[in-house]
Amino acid sequence: MYELDAFLTHAINSLAGNNAAIDFLMIWVSAIGVPLMVLAVAGQWWRQGDRDHTRHVLVATGLSFLLGLAVNQLILLLVHRIRPYDAGVSYLLIAPSADPSFPSDHATATFAIAAAFLMHGMRRLGIWFFAAALLVTVSRVYIGTHYVSDVLGGALTGIIAAIAVRAFYLEGTRFDRLITRIL
Known part of the structure; x- marks a missing residue:
């Protein structure tokens, strides 16, 4: 399974370094995608x-x-998975990270946002957030900082978190009314 993961990661990351404009865009999306979504x-x-x-x-x-x-x-x-650039699988376009590779926090954050909107019936915004989440997660592999499985694992964590919140944080409860009436 590692071979497939490394192959897919390398295939996406091998596009890096060929076009300065796309490299800049992917670095920018990776750096500012989560804050913009928030x-x-x-x-x-x-x-x-x-x-x-x-x-x-x-x-x-x-x-x-x-x-x-x-x-x-x-x-x-x-889980203490080394980064793909440390394993010689990818070429890194940004400064290295000291954190383990799995799971991707960027993927978790963006997919939690998209999943929450989609699960709560705000489909139009949810689809836009889903597209943004896909772009952010692909950018993380493209710039060389994550394996494909890292972003898939992060996406799964974000989706499961949204499912758990959907199950336990119910609309219309006293707590919900208190929070939603602030401001």
Whole structure:
């Protein structure tokens, strides 16, 4: 299985270094993709329409994001996978990271956002966030900092976190009304 992972990682990363504009774009997406998605989520707080539902989705999204990243920290205690550039699989376009490779926090964060929107019925925004999540995760492999399985594992963590939040943070409860009526 490692051979397939290394092959796919190398295939995506081998595109790096051939076009300065695409390299710049992928580095930029990798660096600023998550903060831009978080700002896009936060900006929805004042959205018109079904304000209570929208705010519930935004809180659920934030909880999914945080839960996914917390689970990643637990995984990192058990899994110490070296980065693909340290294994000679990829060419690194950015500064090296001291953290283990698996799972990708970027993939977890972006897929938690997309999954939360999709699961709570905000399909149009969810599809845009899903497209952005795909771009961010591909950029992480392209720039050489993650294996394909790292971003797949991170995406799965983010989706599972969104499922857990959807199951336990229910719309219309007293706690939900308290949180969604702030501001």
